[in-house]
Amino acid sequence: MFRLCLFTSIVMLTILPAQSLFSQSLGDFREEINIYNTLYDAPLHLVGGADVSLHELAKDKPIILALVFSRCSGVCNPLVLELKENLRMLNLQQELPYSVLVLSFDPWDKIEDMQYMAERFNLTNEPDWYFGVTDSINQVINSVGFKPIWDEKKKQFDHDALLAGVSTKGKMTKKLLGLRNSKDLRMLVQSINKVFIPSYRLPTNTSIFTCFNYDPETGKIVPGTGLLIIIMPVLITWLTVIGIRMAVRKKTT
Amino acid sequence: MQSLLLYLFLILTVVSTSVFIYVYRSSIKAGDKDGGLTNVLTKRMWFILILFVVLAIFFSATVPKSPYFMFKDEIPSKSVNVTAGQYFFYMSYSAINPDAPTSEPIELGVNELVEFRVTSRDVTHTFAVYDENNQVVAQTQAMPGYVNNLRWKFEKPGTYKIFCLEYCGAGHHIMRGSFTVK
Amino acid sequence: MENKFKKITSLWIITVLILFVVAIILGLLMRFNQGGNIKLDPVTFYTDMTIHGLTMIGIWFVAGMAAVNYIMERYVRTSYKANLIAYIMTVVGVLMLWGAGFIGKFHAGWTFLYPLPFKIMWEQWATPLFLYALLVLGVGWTIWTVSLMISLLKKYTLSQVFAWQHFKRDAKPEVETPPFVLISMISLVGVLSCLITAAALDFLLLTEYYSNGGFINDALLMKNLTYFFGHTLANEMLYLGLAVIYELFSEVSGRPKWKTSWYVAYAWNLTLFFVLFAFLHHMYMDFVQPETLQIIGQLASYLASIPSTGVTIFSILVAVYGTKINWNLANLMFFIGTAGWVSGGIGAVIDATISNNFLLHNTLWVPAHFHTYNALGNVLFSLGFFYWFSFQLKDGIIKDKHSMLKILLIVIGGIGFLAAFYFAGADSVARRYANYPEEMASGKFWATFGGTFATIYLLGIILFIGGILKRCFGFVFSRV
Numbered sequence: 001m002f003r004l005c006l007f008t009s010i011v012m013l014t015i016l017p018a019q020s021l022f023s024q025s026l027g028d029f030r031e032e033i034n035i036y037n038t039l040y041d042a043p044l045h046l047v048g049g050a051d052v053s054l055h056e057l058a059k060d061k062p063i064i065l066a067l068v069f070s071r072c073s074g075v076c077n078p079l080v081l082e083l084k085e086n087l088r089m090l091n092l093q094q095e096l097p098y099s100v101l102v103l104s105f106d107p108w109d110k111i112e113d114m115q116y117m118a119e120r121f122n123l124t125n126e127p128d129w130y131f132g133v134t135d136s137i138n139q140v141i142n143s144v145g146f147k148p149i150w151d152e153k154k155k156q157f158d159h160d161a162l163l164a165g166v167s168t169k170g171k172m173t174k175k176l177l178g179l180r181n182s183k184d185l186r187m188l189v190q191s192i193n194k195v196f197i198p199s200y201r202l203p204t205n206t207s208i209f210t211c212f213n214y215d216p217e218t219g220k221i222v223p224g225t226g227l228l229i230i231i232m233p234v235l236i237t238w239l240t241v242i243g244i245r246m247a248v249r250k251k252t253t
Numbered sequence: 254m255q256s257l258l259l260y261l262f263l264i265l266t267v268v269s270t271s272v273f274i275y276v277y278r279s280s281i282k283a284g285d286k287d288g289g290l291t292n293v294l295t296k297r298m299w300f301i302l303i304l305f306v307v308l309a310i311f312f313s314a315t316v317p318k319s320p321y322f323m324f325k326d327e328i329p330s331k332s333v334n335v336t337a338g339q340y341f342f343y344m345s346y347s348a349i350n351p352d353a354p355t356s357e358p359i360e361l362g363v364n365e366l367v368e369f370r371v372t373s374r375d376v377t378h379t380f381a382v383y384d385e386n387n388q389v390v391a392q393t394q395a396m397p398g399y400v401n402n403l404r405w406k407f408e409k410p411g412t413y414k415i416f417c418l419e420y421c422g423a424g425h426h427i428m429r430g431s432f433t434v435k
Numbered sequence: 436m437e438n439k440f441k442k443i444t445s446l447w448i449i450t451v452l453i454l455f456v457v458a459i460i461l462g463l464l465m466r467f468n469q470g471g472n473i474k475l476d477p478v479t480f481y482t483d484m485t486i487h488g489l490t491m492i493g494i495w496f497v498a499g500m501a502a503v504n505y506i507m508e509r510y511v512r513t514s515y516k517a518n519l520i521a522y523i524m525t526v527v528g529v530l531m532l533w534g535a536g537f538i539g540k541f542h543a544g545w546t547f548l549y550p551l552p553f554k555i556m557w558e559q560w561a562t563p564l565f566l567y568a569l570l571v572l573g574v575g576w577t578i579w580t581v582s583l584m585i586s587l588l589k590k591y592t593l594s595q596v597f598a599w600q601h602f603k604r605d606a607k608p609e610v611e612t613p614p615f616v617l618i619s620m621i622s623l624v625g626v627l628s629c630l631i632t633a634a635a636l637d638f639l640l641l642t643e644y645y646s647n648g649g650f651i652n653d654a655l656l657m658k659n660l661t662y663f664f665g666h667t668l669a670n671e672m673l674y675l676g677l678a679v680i681y682e683l684f685s686e687v688s689g690r691p692k693w694k695t696s697w698y699v700a701y702a703w704n705l706t707l708f709f710v711l712f713a714f715l716h717h718m719y720m721d722f723v724q725p726e727t728l729q730i731i732g733q734l735a736s737y738l739a740s741i742p743s744t745g746v747t748i749f750s751i752l753v754a755v756y757g758t759k760i761n762w763n764l765a766n767l768m769f770f771i772g773t774a775g776w777v778s779g780g781i782g783a784v785i786d787a788t789i790s791n792n793f794l795l796h797n798t799l800w801v802p803a804h805f806h807t808y809n810a811l812g813n814v815l816f817s818l819g820f821f822y823w824f825s826f827q828l829k830d831g832i833i834k835d836k837h838s839m840l841k842i843l844l845i846v847i848g849g850i851g852f853l854a855a856f857y858f859a860g861a862d863s864v865a866r867r868y869a870n871y872p873e874e875m876a877s878g879k880f881w882a883t884f885g886g887t888f889a890t891i892y893l894l895g896i897i898l899f900i901g902g903i904l905k906r907c908f909g910f911v912f913s914r915v
């Protein structure tokens with residue numbers, strides 16, 4: 001009996017750290033702001049000379065919209081860089097077409113600043129990537145529900161990393177707040193391509209693992225570590241059954 | 254739909270219970286020499302086969318109607334954010350801050366595809382929509398930390414009620430909300 | 436058989452039956468409150484509901500275990516000590532639960548779905564007391580379960596205990612596995628998985644409780660664990676009852692003993708597997724659960740019904756059809772219980788269909804079907820055993836009194852009580868509502884209706900158990 005108790009407590013102790021990875025609070029609701037709103041149809045000036053409106057640009061292919069400003073010393077650079085890397089890795093263009101619009105939300109940014117940015121990221125000749133500015137940036141960020149705040153001391157905007165998905169009709173179908181993994185990005189690309197996503201988890205600082213993780217390969221949600229915890233009792237049961245049999249056989253022979 | 258299920262249940266139960274009564278009576282009538290059923294194994298296999306086929310048909314007919322597959326390839330024309338909490342439903346066209354939730358009256362169009370984006374600010378609740386005949390038409394769970402998206406098209410105009418169907422504390426039965434469809 | 440086993444079994448029976456009557460009275464209070472015939476404040480209602488649910492699940496589980504333990508003595512030596520420990524821990528655990536409920540007003544429902552236990556709406560101490568009560572019960576039952584497994588495995592090898600040597604169609608194995616041994620072992624394996632899950636769940640809850648906000652659980656994972664434990668336990672209870680029927684039905688009917696055939700062996704081994712996935716049907720309305728698992732849930736729920744109906748129910752019908760049988764209250768209870776189990780199963784399969792569950796989830800349809808295979812199913816299996824057992828304490832000859840009256844009261848009362856749940860559930864009346872809002876006015880009518888019939892059922896139960904209690908009490912206090 002003692003051995004049994006010991007055994008169970010060891011098992012319990014292994015479950016505990018696994019579970020602590022699941023810790024979460026209520027989740028950040030700001031990701032839900034203005035979903036399915038039609039975004040403001042702003043006239044855009046794109047690097048390379050074209051002038052189109054946001055909705056016209058979206059008509060061909062739905063858009064992944066990244067809101068940045070060129071002098072940012074914070075999250076903007078990693079946001080664009082990760083977006084580039086993740087999209088390259090996911091390689092979705094055939095199956096779920098999209099284009100990427102990197103738009104400055106800084107009224108002082110000029111088209112040249114964005115041109116310079118595109119060059120820095122080595123994205124000037126990349127098809128499906130657009131860099132641009134607009135004169136109606138306030139209307140755009142209002143319709144997205146994005147609120148950068150100018151910090152006079154630091155001479156920087158205090159703002160979130162934000163990606164927004166825009167459907168071909170100009171509607172915002174999904175937002176991603178913060179720097180997110182490729183799984184979440186795939187969900188965003190699906191949503192602008194009209195794929196119904198019945199459920200998802202709100203982002204938190206600590207939510208790295210979930211009960212069910214989203215598999216970027218198949219696009220299906222695959223059982224993650226959480227499911228293992230559910231299977232564990234069954235495994236322990238069988239180990240116990242086999243263990244008992246081995247123990248009693250030794251005694252009787 | 255619900256009454257259809259009730260009839261289905263009643264019919265099947267009456268049939269199965271009749272079989273039991275019939276079998277019982279056959280035992281009462283039986284003499285000492287009677288040997289019961291013959292060819293049991295064959296009959297058993299037929300029984301299993303028929304049951305299997307019936308269930309397989311039922312399965313393939315019902316699975317596509319699951320709520321996760323409904324209106325899959327459309328983009329909803331309206332979305333309604335729902336945050337459940339002990340013992341209220343907060344509903345709004347814009348996102349709801351769980352720390353300072355606010356509500357607004359909701360009005361939807363007939364046959365318009367709406368998406369309810371449902372979450373909870375405390376314990377698990379259910380967002381269950383009742384029509385004017387007080388029948389459940391659709392539901393999804395409201396779980397803290399998760400958003401469940403329920404898509405639906407209301408075919409009939411009227412006032413729809415919301416009730417909570419997941420036990421959430423002593424005020425569970427007073428939790429309610431409503432919206433209109435025009 | 437040794438008298439001490441008869442004594443402990445009598446003790447179990449007395450305890451179960453007394454708790455049963457109390458729990459039914461709690462059920463009646465709930466029903467009459469819902470009908471507006473009496474007035475309880477909501478906290479009292481939900482406390483009653485929590486205690487009713489936990490007590491019922493607890494007692495019919497231990498009833499099954501006690502019966503299996505008693506009969507198992509025919510085949511292997513079981514541990515009297517483990518049986519006694521389980522008894523003591525059960526009594527202590529139930530007292531703790533009742534304390535948390537009746538005194539501490541703990542009312543998170545019998546499923547205590549996370550994070551409800553932590554939204555303290557009752558005495559501060561009630562939550563830890565409740566969690567420790569679960570621990571006491573869990574430990575006691577685990578000891579018992581493992582000890583019964585040890586007893587079986589001392590005599591049977593792994594393949595024998597699961598009857599794998601019977602898989603071949605014309606197998607004539609040297610060691611035959613009686614169906615009772617096979618089904619008991621299969622149920623015990625399931626029970627152990629439930630108990631370990633419950634332990635994990637309890638452990639996670641206690642950790643969060645003592646971490647002062649440093650450790651927070653994930654609601655989805657906790658719900659999966661809760662229903663894996665809750666649903667599977669309710670399922671295994673029934674299987675324990677079936678093990679007893681496989682052993683006793685033929686015996687009390689004066690017919691040749693049932694043997695393990697190849698299809699019986701297959702069916703129960705399949706059940707071992709399917710039963711693990713059926714709990715997923717509790718998660719249908721959590722759209723966040725992956726679709727694949729939802730569909731597996733429906734598939735497993737359907738498939739779980741095939742071996743049980745195809746083999747067990749068919750076997751019972753075949754055993755009775757056109758065959759002269761010594762009918763008495765024991766095998767009648769088994770027979771009626773099987774019919775009730777089938778009806779509950781039909782209600783369950785309808786609700787385990789995702790597109791139906793969309794409309795029926797957490798309406799009164801849910802208590803409708805699970806009360807069917809409890810109140811008119813598993814309870815009758817156990818009552819049949821109790822009845823048979825109480826005559827074993829004397830000369831072993833069953834003498835019925837007023838059997839027609841007892842059966843009519845139980846069956847008619849039961850059907851009326853259950854019909855009220857089904858009709859209200861199909862009318863979208865919610866489950867677990869202390870009072871019904873005007874939109875669910877029909878729920879009120881059905882509550883009074885159901886409560887009235889449940890009173891008839893209770894009357895039948897009291898008549899039925901009177902003799903059993905008399906014989907068991909007599910034996911416990913005799914000096915044998």
Ligand code: HEM
Pocket residue numbers: 459461462463465466484485487488489491492495544545546802806809810814852865866867868889892893
């Ligand atoms: C005639 C006897 C019984 C009566 C009058 C009765 C009555 C009730 C009532 C009124 C409820 C609450 C229904 C609701 O959700 O609104 C309930 C729930 C429940 N009953 Fe019974 N019941 C009886 C027998 C049983 C039996 C034999 C079991 C055996 C396992 C059982 C287990 C449960 C459980 C597990 C719940 C759920 C509790 C919860 O929701 O937390 N009941 N019963």
Ligand SMILES: [Cu+2]
Pocket residue numbers: 378379417418419420421422425426428
């Ligand atoms: Cu509720």
